[in-house]
Amino acid sequence: MKKNYRILHDLWVSLVGGYAGIPQDTRTIFSTLAQSDAIKIDGLLYLSQAHPDMKKKSVSTLRLDCVRDGGSFCQTFLDSQVIKNVDPNETMSARVKRKIMHKLPTMLKVKKLYALLTWNKFSLYPLDKLYGDFIWQQVFSKTLDSANRHEIVNSDFYYSDISFRHMQISGYFGRDMFLDTRGYDFMLFPDVRPVHVSPGTKKIIRYHDSFGFLCPDFFQTNHSKMHLNSLKACKKDSYFACNSENTRQTLVNVFPELEAKTFVVPPVVRPYPKMKSWRVLKDICLKRMSRQLCREEDLTQVYSLLNQPEEFDYILSLSTLEPRKNYVNLIQAWEKLNFEYKKNIKLVIVANKGWLAQDIEQAMRPHIQAGNIIHLSGVSSEEMPYIFSHAKLFAYLSFIEGFGSPPLEAMQCECPILAADNPTHRWSMEDAALYVNPYDVDDIAQSMAKLLYQQGAAQLSEQLTLKALQQVKKYSVENMRESWLTLFETLR
Amino acid sequence: MDDYKILFDLSSSLSQKVQTAQYNASLFEVLSGIDPVKLDGFLYSNEGNLFSSWQQTQNRAQAIEQAHYFFHEAFAHEKFHLTQLLSFFKVNKLFNRVKKNYDLFPIDKIFDDVVWRNMFGKHLQCNDRHRVLDKKFYYTDFTRQAQQSVSCAKKQSYLNTSSYDVVIFPHVSDMRVSAQSKKIICMPDVLSDSLSAHLLGDMQRCHLASHVVCHSSPARDRLLEFFPALETRSYVVPPLLICHDPISQDQSVLNQIMAARMSDMFLTSSQKKTIRDSLKDTAQVDYVLHVGSTGSRKNREAMIHAWEKLNYQYDNPVRLIIVAEPDFFSQMDHGLQLHVKRGNILLLTNVNNRELPLLYSQAKLLLHLSLSGEDVAGILQAIYYQCPVIVADTLDHRWLLEDAALYCDPSSDSLLAQAMIHLLSSMMDRQDLIEKGVKRSQQFLPEQVAKQWCKLFQTVVSAKCGVK
Numbered sequence: 001m002k003k004n005y006r007i008l009h010d011l012w013v014s015l016v017g018g019y020a021g022i023p024q025d026t027r028t029i030f031s032t033l034a035q036s037d038a039i040k041i042d043g044l045l046y047l048s049q050a051h052p053d054m055k056k057k058s059v060s061t062l063r064l065d066c067v068r069d070g071g072s073f074c075q076t077f078l079d080s081q082v083i084k085n086v087d088p089n090e091t092m093s094a095r096v097k098r099k100i101m102h103k104l105p106t107m108l109k110v111k112k113l114y115a116l117l118t119w120n121k122f123s124l125y126p127l128d129k130l131y132g133d134f135i136w137q138q139v140f141s142k143t144l145d146s147a148n149r150h151e152i153v154n155s156d157f158y159y160s161d162i163s164f165r166h167m168q169i170s171g172y173f174g175r176d177m178f179l180d181t182r183g184y185d186f187m188l189f190p191d192v193r194p195v196h197v198s199p200g201t202k203k204i205i206r207y208h209d210s211f212g213f214l215c216p217d218f219f220q221t222n223h224s225k226m227h228l229n230s231l232k233a234c235k236k237d238s239y240f241a242c243n244s245e246n247t248r249q250t251l252v253n254v255f256p257e258l259e260a261k262t263f264v265v266p267p268v269v270r271p272y273p274k275m276k277s278w279r280v281l282k283d284i285c286l287k288r289m290s291r292q293l294c295r296e297e298d299l300t301q302v303y304s305l306l307n308q309p310e311e312f313d314y315i316l317s318l319s320t321l322e323p324r325k326n327y328v329n330l331i332q333a334w335e336k337l338n339f340e341y342k343k344n345i346k347l348v349i350v351a352n353k354g355w356l357a358q359d360i361e362q363a364m365r366p367h368i369q370a371g372n373i374i375h376l377s378g379v380s381s382e383e384m385p386y387i388f389s390h391a392k393l394f395a396y397l398s399f400i401e402g403f404g405s406p407p408l409e410a411m412q413c414e415c416p417i418l419a420a421d422n423p424t425h426r427w428s429m430e431d432a433a434l435y436v437n438p439y440d441v442d443d444i445a446q447s448m449a450k451l452l453y454q455q456g457a458a459q460l461s462e463q464l465t466l467k468a469l470q471q472v473k474k475y476s477v478e479n480m481r482e483s484w485l486t487l488f489e490t491l492r
Numbered sequence: 493m494d495d496y497k498i499l500f501d502l503s504s505s506l507s508q509k510v511q512t513a514q515y516n517a518s519l520f521e522v523l524s525g526i527d528p529v530k531l532d533g534f535l536y537s538n539e540g541n542l543f544s545s546w547q548q549t550q551n552r553a554q555a556i557e558q559a560h561y562f563f564h565e566a567f568a569h570e571k572f573h574l575t576q577l578l579s580f581f582k583v584n585k586l587f588n589r590v591k592k593n594y595d596l597f598p599i600d601k602i603f604d605d606v607v608w609r610n611m612f613g614k615h616l617q618c619n620d621r622h623r624v625l626d627k628k629f630y631y632t633d634f635t636r637q638a639q640q641s642v643s644c645a646k647k648q649s650y651l652n653t654s655s656y657d658v659v660i661f662p663h664v665s666d667m668r669v670s671a672q673s674k675k676i677i678c679m680p681d682v683l684s685d686s687l688s689a690h691l692l693g694d695m696q697r698c699h700l701a702s703h704v705v706c707h708s709s710p711a712r713d714r715l716l717e718f719f720p721a722l723e724t725r726s727y728v729v730p731p732l733l734i735c736h737d738p739i740s741q742d743q744s745v746l747n748q749i750m751a752a753r754m755s756d757m758f759l760t761s762s763q764k765k766t767i768r769d770s771l772k773d774t775a776q777v778d779y780v781l782h783v784g785s786t787g788s789r790k791n792r793e794a795m796i797h798a799w800e801k802l803n804y805q806y807d808n809p810v811r812l813i814i815v816a817e818p819d820f821f822s823q824m825d826h827g828l829q830l831h832v833k834r835g836n837i838l839l840l841t842n843v844n845n846r847e848l849p850l851l852y853s854q855a856k857l858l859l860h861l862s863l864s865g866e867d868v869a870g871i872l873q874a875i876y877y878q879c880p881v882i883v884a885d886t887l888d889h890r891w892l893l894e895d896a897a898l899y900c901d902p903s904s905d906s907l908l909a910q911a912m913i914h915l916l917s918s919m920m921d922r923q924d925l926i927e928k929g930v931k932r933s934q935q936f937l938p939e940q941v942a943k944q945w946c947k948l949f950q951t952v953v954s955a956k957c958g959v960k
Contacts, residue, residue: 213556214602216563217610225564228557253602254553297761332844335752339745362842366752369761370768399605439608440618441846 003040005488007033008124008184008201011043011157012164013191014139015077018352019379020320021405022208025243026190027143028268029206032481034151039485042184043135043157044124050163051076063128070127073159074134117169121178122162122195129153143270143381162195170194171230186488188241194233202491207240207262209402210250211324218324218356231255239491241265241484243403246423263490265483266428269408269475275385282306284386285348290377292353293361294368301371305346314346314374315448316391316415318384318406319398321361322354326397326420326438331363331373333444334395338372340445341453348374350387388413393451393461396420397438403428408475411468416451416461418444432464432471495528496949499596499656499673502533502629503636504663505611506566510817511869514845516662517615518734521624522938523660526946532656533611534596534630537566538637546597546633556600562631563606593650594667596630615845617736634667657953666694668701674952675702679726681711681866681888682718695719703952707731708865710887727951729944730892733872733936738849746854747771749847750813755839757821758832767835777811779838780912781855781879783848783870784816791861791884791902796828796837798908799859803836806913810856812837815848852877857915860884861902868892872936875929880922882911896932898925 009030017023033041060066127135132153140152162179170177171194181187181201189195189205192212197203211218212227235255240262242248248262285306289299305312315334319325327349334347349364367373379387388394394410397420404425407417411432419425420438436447451457451464500520505513524531546562549555599607604625612624634651653659654670661667662678669675677698699719704726706712712728719726739745751768759767771777780802782795799812812831814820818841831837843851852858858874858881865888874881875896883889885899900911915922934940 213560215606216560217567217606225561228560232557254556295761300761301765335748336739339740339742339748342744365756366754369764370751399609437618439613439621443618 004038005040005186005492006184007039007041007186007188007488008158008181009033009041009043009188010190010193011139012046012048014143015045016048016164019142019381021403022190024143024270024405025206025208025267025403027140028270028477029188029190029480029484030155031140031144031148031152032268032477033484034155035477036481036485039488041155043139043155044160045073045077045127045135045139045157046160046162046164047073047077048080048164050119050165051161066126067128067130069125070131070159073125073127074131077138119161119166120176121180122160122166123180124158124160127157127159131157145381167193167195167230168226171226171233174229174233185492192227192230192234194230196237203234203238204487204491205234205238205240206265207242207247207251209243209247209400210254211400211402213254214250215324215400218322239263241487243267244424245427247402249423263487265487266475266480267403267405268477268480269405269412269472270381272385272388272409272412274389274413276389277386278311278390281386281390284379284383285374285376288350288376288379288383290351290353290375292377293365293375298365298369301369302374305371305374311390312346313343313392313452314348314390315393315395316348316350316387316410317395317397318350318387318410319396320354321349321351321357323356323359324399325351326399327351327360328363329438329441329444330395330397331360331367332441333448336441336445337448337452341449343453344372345392345452346372346374348376348387348391350376350379350384352377384409385413388415391415393418393448395444395448396425397436397444398422399438401425407433408472411465411472414465414469416464417468418447418451429468430471432468434460434464495530496658496953497530497656498523498532498949499630499653499659500531500533501659501661501663501665502611503536505615506535506537510614511867512662513611514615514734515732515869517612518938519662519732521612521616521620522732522942523945524623524627525938526942528946529949532628532630534632535562535566535599535611536632536634536636537562538635546595546631548595548597552600555598556602558597559599559603559631562597562599563603566631567610593652594632594634595652596632599629599631615734658949664691664695664698666698668698674955676948676952677702677704679704679706679711679715681707681864682714703727703955705729705948707868708888708891710891711865725955727948729948730936730941731866731868731872732938732941733876733933734845734869735873735876735937736845736849738853738877739846740850741853743776743854746850747774747777749843749850750777750838750840753840753843753847755818755821755841757818757839758829763833767838770835777854778808778856779811779813779854781851781858781874782812782814782860783858783874784814784820790867791863794902794905794908795859795861796831797905798861798912799837800831801905801909802912802916805909806916808916809836810912810916811835813840813851813855814838815840815843815851817841848873849877852879855879857882857912859908859912861900861908863902865889865892871897872933876933876936878926878930880915880925880929882908882915893929893932896925896928 011026011030014023014026030041030043033039135157136149136152166177169175176196178196181197184201187197187201187203192205235258240251240258242251242262242264243266245264248264252259252262317330321327338344364373364375368375388410394407394415395418396404396407398404400422401424407419407429411417417433419429419433419435421435434447434451437443451461502516502520504516520533523529546558607629608621608625632651634649648668650668652670653673656673658674658676659669660676664677699722704715704722706715706726706728709728712726715726716723751771754764780799803809821839828837832839852874858879860871860881861884863884863886865886871881871883881897882900883897884902898911898915900908
């Protein structure tokens with residue numbers, strides 16, 4: 001069957017990312033478009049760091065060469081993922097030796113630096129089907145169901161000698177870099193990537209959010225600076241597929257010249273069935289208990305809670321521990337709720353430790369030690385439905401969001417949603433959530449009580465749940481595919 | 493009455509010193525409510541980036557980008573290595589810029605949330621947000637580092653404030669303002685720990701071109717001993733009482749707050765658990781409160797010794813609760829470890845503004861033995877929330893509190909212990925002190941202090957220029 005559109009999709013973020021929003025969105029877009037008869041989508045992988053041995057003279061047609069070079073690419077990636085543990089009983093001489101060996105590659109970085117500064121034209125090299133398992137495991141398995149595996153491994157994948165570091169250099173210093181995308185109608189990037197594509201290819205950037213430049217207080221590094229520079233570099237030759245109307249509005253608000261180049265394509269919300277079993281839930285909690293903030297001996301109270309046969313009520317929140325997610329106010333509001341109503345409802349936080357999280361850690365740690373906050377990390381997609389389904393409410397109080405998938409995921413498990421009142425949430429959830437001022441602890445605590453303890457709480461929860469089940473249908477795979485196809489049609 | 497256009501330096505709100513930031517944010521909020529005042533705020537960062545060079549622009553995207561870079565530098569949590577390597581160039585650049593006239597650049601409204609979160613959100617109540625964000629905010633390429641290089645080079649820099657009648661610096665700053673504007677410095681005590689030699693040097697240079705506000709009459713007298721020329725340009729405006737709605741009045745809530753805010757300092761997990769359990773089982777905790785800040789004149793050792801004596805002599809055990817930032821405890825004598833491990837002294841950190849009123853109102857008394865007269869926010873809050881206070885007998889405290897406190901010589905443990913026992917056992921004197929405290933605290937309420945600032949603006953604006 002003839003495919004109408006040939007698309008190349010940059011999957012780097014899914015290769016290196018875990019359960020965060022952007023990697024998950026990238027995986028679902030690839031899977032959704034791969035299922036369309038009208039689209040032939042190929043995946044593009046590359047490394048985070050420039051690797052001097054990656055540069056090739058020409059693309060080989062011999063399968064043996066492809067297998068060998070593809071294997072080298074996969075191995076280089078896997079090597080970069082190994083965390084080297086340090087033996088606490090290490091002797092001084094062993095330590096010195098290790099340090100020298102550790103420094104050696106840095107010394108050899110001259111070659112790497114040379115590569116970074118001289119390469120500016122990058123090619124695509126086919127990744128042999130032999131590496132289908134590698135691709136499934138490393139790129140897609142964290143998000144997609146195994147039923148999708150077949151269509152994924154049957155897609156074509158390429159790797160490139162370009163690296164994320166090259167993109168950063170391009171972003172910082174405005175150096176032009178070119179990726180050879182001949183033969184493709186569209187090149188789809190999961191983020192702002194200042195790379196030029198071949199003349200016949202249209203570059204589409206999946207634009208997730210503007211807080212890279214609107215909220216410099218939420219970032220630790222020069223990430224925000226790079227975001228802004230890259231955005232400026234991409235303005236001329238890119239189209240922007242924003243994940244929500246508010247994201248698009250914010251972008252156009254700052255760069256009005258992008259009005260005609262920005263579109264809204266909402267993401268897919270993965271289907272989560274309602275799953276109830278206290279035995280399984282407690283098992284998941286015990287298995288995924290995080291040690292990122294506390295030592296093992298600080299968790300005794302949580303262990304004793306989870307090992308008791310009794311059930312307990314809890315409020316749930318899910319997102320990375322970083323200042324934008326507003327955990328400090330969430331915890332203060334939850335404390336206030338418990339002060340006032342004395343029901344000792346627990347708080348379950350599913351989150352990996354992010355950046356600038358000292359205040360959040362300080363707020364969480366005493367409650368973890370007291371067994372009132374259960375901190376989980378590394379929870380898989382199969383396990384989340386149990387955690388959603390038993391929660392009394394799901395609190396999502398980010399100061400600013402691009403789209404905010406977690407509350408929509410929780411909606412499917414009939415968990416009432418308490419969300420920060422920001423334009424994005426209003427757009428994505430409409431009246432299927434109870435909105436609060438994320439800066440106002442009293443408002444958050446009162447709204448929690450409204451959903452949990454006050455007169456009419458059960459009816460309110462039920463109303464929200466019913467609306468939520470309708471609302472979440474808008475973010476189906478079919479709708480998303482339709483939106484993408486419309487976009488491709490418009491741009492062609 | 494004429495409108496006054498006032499510019500307020502908010503840069504200290506970007507600093508890590510919570511108390512200073514809170515006071516300045518609150519003062520800004522109070523001044524923003526004065527009717528004839530049109531208040532704007534401005535910011536500058538600690539360090540300038542080597543690559544930053546701001547320009548006035550009419551292009552909104554460029555203005556946003558520039559403001560973004562300003563914030564990026566102001567919040568720089570992780571320095572760009574190359575910048576550090578090139579610090580030689582940075583210093584060179586700073587020295588070459590000391591004569592520069594600095595401009596004010598408007599901060600786009602798109603950054604309102606950033607301004608609120610970082611300057612005000614932690615210190616003010618949510619319903620103040622609209623009033624505060626209604627104001628205009630500016631940033632400037634002047635930096636704290638540039639100020640230091642100005643001081644070293646003994647040169648001057650000028651901020652273009654021509655459209656303002658008054659510019660308020662809540663700290664000593666050698667920055668000159670436009671001829672049309674009057675400069676007000678809120679002066680810390682000349683004996684203050686925060687007033688370092690170079691700041692005194694700055695004061696020496698700029699005092700002829702400034703009006704100076706002191707927080708008490710004795711502080712002003714001391715200032716005049718150093719700078720007699722300020723006789724006609726120095727004023728007293730009492731400190732502002734920062735009040736917040738208490739989170740609750742319930743004793744059981746207080747115990748939960750104590751359990752949740754207990755510092756990890758000196759305690760193992762099991763010791764913490766034991767103390768937490770004991771708090772859970774206790775209906776009412778009797779305690780003496782100290783709200784601490786670091787500094788050499790705070791008499792913390794005297795406070796601990798006096799409290800120990802109190803417990804030797806008084807029949808009922810009374811705990812000592814110290815509320816402070818974590819760095820306060822790291823400087824404490826390790827001799828108090830035993831008390832902390834036994835749970836007799838509770839060290840609390842990260843207590844928020846809504847929880848402090850509850851701690852004050854349930855405390856048996858507040859102990860404040862600092863010889864410094866400027867760190868008084870805690871005392872004012874204590875008397876407002878009906879907590880009797882024992883303070884060090886200093887001129888500043890006497891001026892501030894009049895008969896609303898018990899005064900003690902902080903060098904005498906025995907006298908301090910006796911004063912505490914007296915307050916704990918004599919209900920009548922205690923009640924009398926509480927009533928006087930509540931009455932006295934009314935003088936420092938925002939509306940009272942705002943009136944004084946308003947009078948000050950009238951005086952300063954109508955003052956003859958004479959100031960260069």
